[in-house]
Amino acid sequence: MSDKMKILFACKIADEQAKARIEETFDLIEIETADEAALLQYADQVEGIIIPFTKDVILTEKVIDKGKNLKIIGTTYGGTRQGIADAYAVAKRLTVIHTGATRPRPMAEYTLGLALSSLLQIHSYHHYMKGEDPWPRFRLGRSRILQDRKVGIIGFGRIGRGIFDIFRLFTSEISIQSGHMSPQEAQDLGVQLKSVDQVFESCDIIILAGGYTEKTHHMIRYEHFMKMQSDAHFINIARGKMVDEKGMVKALKERDDFYLALDVYEEEPLPDDSPLRQSDKVLMTPHRANNSMEFEERWQCLADELELFAGGNRPESALNAERLQYMSES
Numbered sequence: 605m606s607d608k609m610k611i612l613f614a615c616k617i618a619d620e621q622a623k624a625r626i627e628e629t630f631d632l633i634e635i636e637t638a639d640e641a642a643l644l645q646y647a648d649q650v651e652g653i654i655i656p657f658t659k660d661v662i663l664t665e666k667v668i669d670k671g672k673n674l675k676i677i678g679t680t681y682g683g684t685r686q687g688i689a690d691a692y693a694v695a696k697r698l699t700v701i702h703t704g705a706t707r708p709r710p711m712a713e714y715t716l717g718l719a720l721s722s723l724l725q726i727h728s729y730h731h732y733m734k735g736e737d738p739w740p741r742f743r744l745g746r747s748r749i750l751q752d753r754k755v756g757i758i759g760f761g762r763i764g765r766g767i768f769d770i771f772r773l774f775t776s777e778i779s780i781q782s783g784h785m786s787p788q789e790a791q792d793l794g795v796q797l798k799s800v801d802q803v804f805e806s807c808d809i810i811i812l813a814g815g816y817t818e819k820t821h822h823m824i825r826y827e828h829f830m831k832m833q834s835d836a837h838f839i840n841i842a843r844g845k846m847v848d849e850k851g852m853v854k855a856l857k858e859r860d861d862f863y864l865a866l867d868v869y870e871e872e873p874l875p876d877d878s879p880l881r882q883s884d885k886v887l888m889t890p891h892r893a894n895n896s897m898e899f900e901e902r903w904q905c906l907a908d909e910l911e912l913f914a915g916g917n918r919p920e921s922a923l924n925a926e927r928l929q930y931m932s933e934s
Contacts, residue, residue: 606631608629608630608631609629609630609631609650609651609652609675609914610630610631610633610649610650610651610652611626611630611631611632611633611650611651611652611653611654611676611910612633612634612635612643612646612649612650612652612653612654613632613633613634613635613654614635614637614638614642614643614653614654614655614656614662615634615635615636615638615654615655615656615680616634616636617632617634617903618900618903619900619903619904621904622903622904622906622907623903625904625907625911626906626907626910629910629911629914630652630910630914633646633650638655638656638658638662639658639662640662640663640664640666640667643655643662643663643664643667644666644667644670647667647668647670647671647674648670648671648672648673650671650673650674651673651674651675651676652674652675652676652677652678652910653667653671653674653677653678654677654678654679654680654906655677655678655679655680655687655688656679656680656681656687657679657680657681657686657687658686658687659686660687661686661687661688661689662687663677663679663687663688663689663693664689665689665692668689668692668693668696668698674698675698675699675913676698676699676700676701676910676913676919677693677698677699677700677701678700678701678702678906678909678921679701679702679703680703680902680903680906681702681703681902682702682703682704682706682707682894682902683702683704683815683931683932684700684702684923684931685931685932688700690923690928690931691928694923694924694925694928699913699918699919699922700922700923701906701909701910701913701919701921701922701923702921703902703905703906703921704762704921705762705905705920705921706898706899706901706902706905707762707763707766707894707899708762708763708765708766708767708769709766709898710893710894710896710898710899711763711766711767711813711841711893711894712763712766712767712769712770713770713896714841714867714892714893714896715767715770715811715813715839715841715893716767716770716771718839718841718865718867718887718889719750719771719809719811719837719839719865720750721865721887722837722839722863722864722865722887723747723748723749723750723753723809723837724747724748724749725744725747727887728740728744728884728887729744744884748808748835750771750774750775750809751774751775752774752775752776752777753774753775753777753808753809754775754777754778754779754806754807754808754809755771755775755777755778755779755807755808755809755810755811756778756779756780756781756798756803756804756806756807756809756810756811757771757778757779757780757781757811757813758781758800758803758810758811758812758813758814758824759781759782759812759813759814759815759842760780760781760782760784760785760813760814761813761814761815761930763813763841763842764780764782764813764814767811767813768780768793768795771811772794776794778794778795778796779795779796779797779798779802779803779806779807780793780795780796780797780798781797781798781799781800781802781803782797783930784926784930785797800823800824800828801828801831804828804829804831804832805831805832805833806833807833807836808833808835808836808837809836809837809839810832810836810837810838810839811839811840811841812824812838812839812840812841812842812846812847813841813842814842814846814930815842815843815930815931815932816842816843816845816846816932817929817930817931817932820843820846821845821846822845822846822847822848823846823847824838824846824847824848824852825847825848825851826848826851826852826854826855827851829851829852829855829856829859829862830855830858830859832859832862833862834861834862835861835862835863836862836863837862837863837864837865838852838862838863838864838865839864839865839866840864840865840866840867840868841867841868841893842868842932843868843932844866844868844869844870844871844872845870847870849869849870849871849880852864853879853880856879856883856885856886857879860883860885862885863885863886863887864880864883864885864886864887865886865887866880866886866887866888866889867888867889867890867891867892867893868891869891872890872891873890874888874890908920909921909922
């Protein structure tokens with residue numbers, strides 16, 4: 605009889621090497637159905653449960669309560685709030701893990717791409733040359749580069765830190781808005797701690813990178829866009845509901861002297877008749893900052909975390925009460 609802990613994956617592990625690593629330390633059960641009913645069938649037979657991304661919470665309090673021997677639960681996704689009753693699990697002293705460590709670099713490079721295209725208007729030239737203007741060389745006026753621009757990052761979790769690591773290669777003028785960074789940490793990083801208002805008032809490039817919670821719903825509003833400097837750029841790779849989109853559109857209509865680079869929206873898919881589709885000042889992508897192949901390193905990430913746990917160590921992504929406060933809800 606095996607002494608290994610049993611772990612249920614409510615999905616197929618796509619990386620054979622990662623699967624082999626997991627099987628070295630766990631008795632692995634894979635199923636292809638990811639819903640509460642399927643988890644309830646196995647909950648009292650296993651010590652661990654891992655689920656894929658789901659639109660609804662399936663690793664529920666009911667599943668957790670039935671899993672009398674559960675020790676570790678998690679998700680193949682970069683956050684737990686979407687599919688797991690994570691606060692309940694942490695209160696029950698379960699180890700709760702995710703694959704967030706695979707997200708910062710791909711998200712940061714995508715953000716850099718949005719910033720460079722928005723600054724240099726690469727996307728606009730492409731659009732015109734494919735359509736109404738075969739040679740729009742002088743259509744848009746002069747552009748600006750990223751070097752030495754004042755950058756403000758709103759939110760400094762994993763992704764915010766990844767964005768900082770890339771953008772500091774271009775500029776030393778970086779400001780951070782964070783609910784958990786101390787003045788000493790800011791000094792050590794060589795950044796300025798600022799409020800949301802101060803970031804919008806002072807920065808050339810403003811990047812929204814925080815998590816979506818009840819507290820951050822519509823945290824960016826009409827008045828913030830009205831504070832922006834002329835020719836400033838606002839980039840959102842976080843969540844659309846963190847921005848009051850109607851207020852953003854209203855400000856764009858009234859000023860038309862700042863730029864938007866958006867990967868997320870309050871309503872997705874973005875409606876066909878959205879005013880955002882009508883402006884040269886807006887660069888849009890369809891929520892694809894998480895689309896790079898490097899996200900598939902999540903399987904190796906999970907294997908790393910499970911090996912740490914099996915060895916009696918705390919996984920790097922394991923949630924605690926403080927982390928739960930900033931975990932995105934969508």
